[in-house]
Structures are given as C-alpha cells and as structure tokens.
Amino acid sequence: MLSAIDIKKSFTVDTTTNVLKGVTMDILPGDFTGIIGRSGSGKSTLLNILSTLLRPDSGSVVYKGKDLGKATVKEINNIRQNDFSIIFQSFHLFPYLTVLENVLLPYLSGVIPVSGQSKTKAMQMIERVGLQGKENRLPGKLSGGEQQRVSIARALVKNPKILFADEPTGSLDIKTGKSIIELLKELNSEGLSVVMVTHAMEYTKYADRVIEMKDGNICGTINEVAGAV
Amino acid sequence: MNIFTLPVKNLKRKLMRTTILVAVFTVGILSVVMLYNVSETIGHSLEKKMTQFGANVLVYPKSDSLNVSYGGFSLGNLNYQVKYLSEKEVMYKVRNIEFKENISTVAPKLVSLTKYDGKPVAVTGVIWGEETRIKSYWSIDGKMPEQPDEAIIGSRAAEFLGIAISDSVNLGNGVIKISGILQSTGTEDDNLIFADLHTVQAYTGKQDMVNFVEVAALCAGCPIEDIVAQIQAELPDTDINALQNIVKQRMSTINYVKNMVLLVSGVILVIACFMLAMFMLASVNERKKEIGLLRAVGYSGSKIFLIFGFEAMIIGCLAGVLGYIGGYFSSVELLARVNIGGEGTEIAFSAVAMFVSAGLVGLLSVVSASIPAMKATKVQPTDVFSEI
Numbered sequence: 001m002l003s004a005i006d007i008k009k010s011f012t013v014d015t016t017t018n019v020l021k022g023v024t025m026d027i028l029p030g031d032f033t034g035i036i037g038r039s040g041s042g043k044s045t046l047l048n049i050l051s052t053l054l055r056p057d058s059g060s061v062v063y064k065g066k067d068l069g070k071a072t073v074k075e076i077n078n079i080r081q082n083d084f085s086i087i088f089q090s091f092h093l094f095p096y097l098t099v100l101e102n103v104l105l106p107y108l109s110g111v112i113p114v115s116g117q118s119k120t121k122a123m124q125m126i127e128r129v130g131l132q133g134k135e136n137r138l139p140g141k142l143s144g145g146e147q148q149r150v151s152i153a154r155a156l157v158k159n160p161k162i163l164f165a166d167e168p169t170g171s172l173d174i175k176t177g178k179s180i181i182e183l184l185k186e187l188n189s190e191g192l193s194v195v196m197v198t199h200a201m202e203y204t205k206y207a208d209r210v211i212e213m214k215d216g217n218i219c220g221t222i223n224e225v226a227g228a229v
Numbered sequence: 230m231n232i233f234t235l236p237v238k239n240l241k242r243k244l245m246r247t248t249i250l251v252a253v254f255t256v257g258i259l260s261v262v263m264l265y266n267v268s269e270t271i272g273h274s275l276e277k278k279m280t281q282f283g284a285n286v287l288v289y290p291k292s293d294s295l296n297v298s299y300g301g302f303s304l305g306n307l308n309y310q311v312k313y314l315s316e317k318e319v320m321y322k323v324r325n326i327e328f329k330e331n332i333s334t335v336a337p338k339l340v341s342l343t344k345y346d347g348k349p350v351a352v353t354g355v356i357w358g359e360e361t362r363i364k365s366y367w368s369i370d371g372k373m374p375e376q377p378d379e380a381i382i383g384s385r386a387a388e389f390l391g392i393a394i395s396d397s398v399n400l401g402n403g404v405i406k407i408s409g410i411l412q413s414t415g416t417e418d419d420n421l422i423f424a425d426l427h428t429v430q431a432y433t434g435k436q437d438m439v440n441f442v443e444v445a446a447l448c449a450g451c452p453i454e455d456i457v458a459q460i461q462a463e464l465p466d467t468d469i470n471a472l473q474n475i476v477k478q479r480m481s482t483i484n485y486v487k488n489m490v491l492l493v494s495g496v497i498l499v500i501a502c503f504m505l506a507m508f509m510l511a512s513v514n515e516r517k518k519e520i521g522l523l524r525a526v527g528y529s530g531s532k533i534f535l536i537f538g539f540e541a542m543i544i545g546c547l548a549g550v551l552g553y554i555g556g557y558f559s560s561v562e563l564l565a566r567v568n569i570g571g572e573g574t575e576i577a578f579s580a581v582a583m584f585v586s587a588g589l590v591g592l593l594s595v596v597s598a599s600i601p602a603m604k605a606t607k608v609q610p611t612d613v614f615s616e617i
C-alpha cells in the first residue's frame with residue numbers, strides 16, 4: 001500500500017548528518033508495523049517521510065502506485081486529509097477548543113459549516129476512545145492519557161487508511177501508555193494500518209512486524225512478533 | 230462551526246489582548262474620523278469667515294474698452310457710454326446657478342458722481358445687508374445708515390470735503406444724510422460715500438441699474454472656474470472676473486488645513502497598521518505548533534492565510550465601526566466646545582459611511598496582517614514539533 005524505496009535523507013546544521021542512508025520498506029494494508037531503534041537512529045525522520053510531512057533527499061515514497069515526490073501540493077493535502085493521520089508524543093491539542101471541536105478540526109478547513117453528520121462521526125470517535133461525556137471539556141481539564149485519546153480521535157475522525165504514531169506513549173506513564181497501545185491495537189484489528197515508532201521493547205509484541213533502525217539503515221525485520229510472544 | 234471558528238475563538242481566548250488592540254486601533258480610527266470631520270467643518274466655516282473680508286468674483290457689463298474694475302475704478306469712464314447691468318436680473322440669476330449653495334454674497338453697486346462744495350465725489354449705492362457681509366472689517370464712527378436716505382462716508386473723503394456726521398450731500402434730485410464715518414480701511418472705500426442702492430437709483434433716475442456686482446463664492450466644493458462658467462452662462466452679456474489671487478490664497482489656507490489633517494491621519498493609520506502587524510506576528514509565532522498541526526491534517530497554505538487574515542479583519546472591522554461612531558460623537562462634541570461650525574456645517578451621521586469605514590479598515594487590516602499571515606503559511610509541521 002505504501003512503499004519507501006531507497007530513501008536517503010541528511011540534515012546539515014554545522015556538519016552534515018546522514019540520517020537515512022537508503023531505506024526501503026513496505027507498509028501492508030491492515031498491518032501494525034513497529035519501528036524501533038536507538039535515539040537518533042532516524043525513526044522519526046523515516047516516519048515523517050512516510051507520512052508526507054518531510055521530503056526525502058532521494059528515493060521515493062509510493063502510495064497506491066503514485067510517487068508522492070511527484071505529487072502536487074493539493075494532492076499531498078488531500079492525502080493528509082483523507083488517507084494518512086499522525087499522532088505524536090505531545091498531543092498538539094488546541095487549548096481553547098473543546099474536545100469535540102479538537103476532534104472536528106480536520107472538518108473545520110472550509111467556509112461551509114461542519115455538517116451534523118461530521119459531528120455525529122466525531123461523537124462516535126470520542127466514544128470509541130472512551131471519552132464519552134467529556135466532549136465539552138477543554139484539553140487542560142483532561143489527563144495526559146485522555147488528551148492522547150483526543151488526538152487519536154482527531155486522527156481517526158476522517159477514517160484514514162494509515163495511522164502514523166511517533167512514540168504516542170512517550171509522555172504517558174506505563175499503565176496509561178499500555179492502554180493507548182491497546183486502543184491502537186484494537187483499531188488495527190478493525191482494519192486500520194498502524195505504523196508506530198517506539199523505543200519501549202515491550203510494545204513490540206503488539207506489532208505484526210517490527211523494523212529495527214540502526215545508523216540510518218534497517219538492520220532487521222522481525223515478523224509476527226505478536227505470535228512469537 | 231467552520232474555518233472562522235478558529236480565529237474567533239482565539240480572539241476570545243485572548244480577550245484582554247484583543248480588547249486592548251481593538252481599543253488602540255479604535256482610537257486611531259476615531260482620531261482620523263474626528264480630524265476629517267473637524268477639518269471639513271473648519272474648512273467650511275473658515276472659508277465662510279474669509280468671505281467676510283471681500284468678494285472673489287466680479288460681474289460687470291461687457292466692454293470693448295478697458296475693463297472697469299472696482300479696485301482702481303476709473304470714474305471718468307462712467308460719463309461716456311456706460312453700460313449697466315440689471316440689478317434684479319443679475320441678483321436672481323447669480324443666486325440661481327447650479328452651484329447656488331456656493332454663493333455666499335451678491336453685492337451689486339451703482340456708482341454715481343456728485344459734487345460737494347464744488348468738489349467731485351463718488352457715491353456708491355450698495356445693498357447694506359450684502360455689503361456688510363463682505364466688509365466685516367468696516368468700523369464706523371457714528372452709526373450705520375438706518376433710513377433709506379442715510380449714508381456713510383470714507384474717512385479720507387470726509388476729511389477732504391470737510392463733511393461731518395449729520396451733514397447733507399446733494400445727489401441727483403435728492404439729498405442724502407451722512408450718519409457715520411467709515412474709519413480708515415486702506416482701500417478705495419476711504420474715498421467714497423456709501424448710500425442705499427435703491428436711493429441712489431431713485432435720485433439719479435437709474436432704476437434697476439447697477440455698474441457691477443461683487444460676488445463672494447465658496448470654492449471648497451468646486452473650482453471657481455465652474456462657478457464663473459455658470460454665472461457666465463446665465464449672464465452672457467457680462468464680463469466676469471475671478472480674483473484668482475484671493476481665491477487661491479483662500480484655498481491654500483483651507484488646503485493647508487486639509488493637508489495637515491491628511492498627513493496626521495496617514496501617520497496615525499500607518500502606526501495602527503504597524504501595531505496590528507506586530508500583534509499578528511506575535512500571534513503567528515506563538516501559534517506555530519497549531520499551524521503545524523493544521524498543516525499535518527491537510528490544511529492548505531491559503532487556509533492558514535485565511536485564518537490569520539480573518540482574525541485581523543475582525544479586529545479591523547470592529548475598530549472601523551467603533552472608530553467611526555466614536556469619531557462622530559467626539560467631533561460633534563469638540564466642535565461644540567470650540568464653538569466652530571454653525572449653520573449648514575452639522576456633521577451627518579451616516580450608516581453607509583460607517584460600514585464603508587468598517588470595510589476599509591477591515592481591508593487595511595488584512596493588508597497589514599498579510600506579511601505575518603504569509604509567514605504563517607510557510608510553517609511546516611516538522612519545523613515546529615519539537616520531539617521530531
């Protein structure tokens with residue numbers, strides 16, 4: 001569904017760092033893919049390139065047969081709206097919008113008012129992540145785990161094909177983090193493809209496939225870890 | 230809820246800051262509106278006041294010989310084939326041109342020669358009400374004429390002829406009585422006797438005849454050339470002379486006031502716009518993460534521009550409406566306090582002008598905010614998410 005072919009990316013601040021040195025990988029539909037590796041190994045960079053937030057220096061990302069390097073800005077925005085979603089370690093909620101309004105953000109990009117249908121969808125997502133009854137609260141009145149659930153609801157409100165997650169449990173305690181991963185796993189079992197960066201080894205057991213990054217390369221792929229544990 | 234929910238909610242969240250910004254912007258617009266209103270009124274009343282110091286258009290019969298003019302009026306000429314204007318016709322027609330609102334005074338004159346004690350002297354027939362309006366600098370010893378046969382005499386003529394108050398002067402088949410002496414003005418008026426026009430006409434048998442007419446026109450609304458052209462069209466058999474030096478001098482005084490106002494208004498607006506731009510820039514900088522997130526969920530650059538542009542527009546429109554209303558009331562108040570204005574100078578409150586002002590200020594705000602808003606569209610998610 002989504003393939004990265006020979007992706008290279010370097011950053012130059014004072015010296016040039018070759019962060020990705022030719023990464024090739026595939027994301028299969030319905031898969032839960034884990035990306036692990038040491039800090040600085042290039043996991044986030046890879047995730048951002050896969051999710052269109054970053055452009056590779058060379059190599060190509062192909063989604064549904066289309067080379068995203070050749071896509072127009074409009075096509076990229078379309079993919080970001082409808083096909084890909086991303087959640088982060090920080091939740092990036094708008095502090096002055098309620099839970100419901102935050103979840104509705106992807107629908108707010110037009111001049112035409114949000115339809116009742118979209119609101120219903122948002123309410124369903126809020127319920128799906130276990131926040132029913134809290135839709136009118138401001139993010140500041142929620143726990144970290146709850147805030148991450150809001151950001152997941154926001155990411156999923158438009159039924160994306162792939163959810164990218166960059167250390168979604170990074171700022172949560174172990175128990176809360178586990179519940180978030182379990183939520184992602186449930187969503188995955190309902191058909192959503194998930195690509196998750198983590199450096200907590202214990203979460204790799206939820207993944208169908210784990211890619212390990214080292215020095216800008218994939219140094220190993222562990223398949224069906226879930227089955228093995 | 231739509232895309233405008235974001236800017237509106239953000240302004241509400243920063244209520245204090247929004248209020249201050251709107252307040253400061255409003256004060257700016259208010260000053261501009263007030264300055265404009267006051268300058269219009271002052272310009273108008275200034276011009277009205279200035280017409281009290283003389284006319285700026287002369288109407289006299291067509292002549293193939295040397296022009297007859299009031300300053301340096303060649304009295305000798307009057308003995309030969311003098312042409313006259315019809316008082317009624319000229320008065321009526323000048324008062325009824327298209328720009329009649331701009332005609333402040335129409336002062337017809339009939340000059341007639343007589344002798345006192347064997348010495349020649351000119352008696353000028355005038356309509357007192359009109360004449361005093363353009364001769365506000367006159368001051369009289371004795372009193373202004375009240376009876377039709379009363380007259381005043383210029384100080385030099387009085388001295389030269391040895392005339393005192395309540396002396397009589399023969400004129401045609403009648404007698405006029407001096408009721409007052411005009412203090413020295415430094416003009417030809419010092420050498421003349423002024424009497425009631427209709428009396429002079431009656432005594433000299435020149436009913437309805439006048440030699441020339443002085444007109445004081447207000448030139449703020451339209452160029453003097455238009456007024457002259459309109460009078461000329463009504464009175465084809467006359468020569469019309471606009472005293473350009475007087476007109477230009479008056480207009481330059483008024484234009485000076487207006488230019489000052491324009492300049493000050495411009496400075497105020499530039500400062501207000503600059504402030505708004507700074508505010509929007511700060512707003513963009515502190516909301517970079519929000520922008521990044523919006524980009525990540527697929528908002529296009531133009532949508533981001535719309536969000537910030539709309540935010541600036543709300544501030545601008547609010548300030549435009551409040552500034553217009555505030556400016557209106559403060560100019561009325563100010564004019565009342567400094568006692569300028571008077572009849573015909575009331576400032577009109579116009580809802581249309583208010584909305585136009587709101588629209589213009591709104592537009593100006595969007596323009597001011599466009600650089601920060603452009604900056605916002607350049608923000609990329611990966612630039613602002615620190616954990617990446």
Ligand SMILES: Nc1ncnc2c1ncn2[C@@H]1O[C@H](COP(=O)(O)OP(=O)(O)OP(=O)(O)O)[C@@H](O)[C@H]1O
Pocket residue numbers: 011012013017019037038039040041042043044045046199616617
């Ligand atoms: N925008 C950037 N500019 C310069 N260097 C960057 C940039 N983004 C990443 N890097 C560098 O690239 C390398 C890989 O970064 P990346 O964030 O992909 O690592 P990571 O595997 O996600 O690490 P972590 O587990 O700490 O999140 C790091 O050395 C980092 O300093």
Ligand SMILES: [Mg+2]
Pocket residue numbers: 043044045166616617
């Ligand atoms: Mg990372």
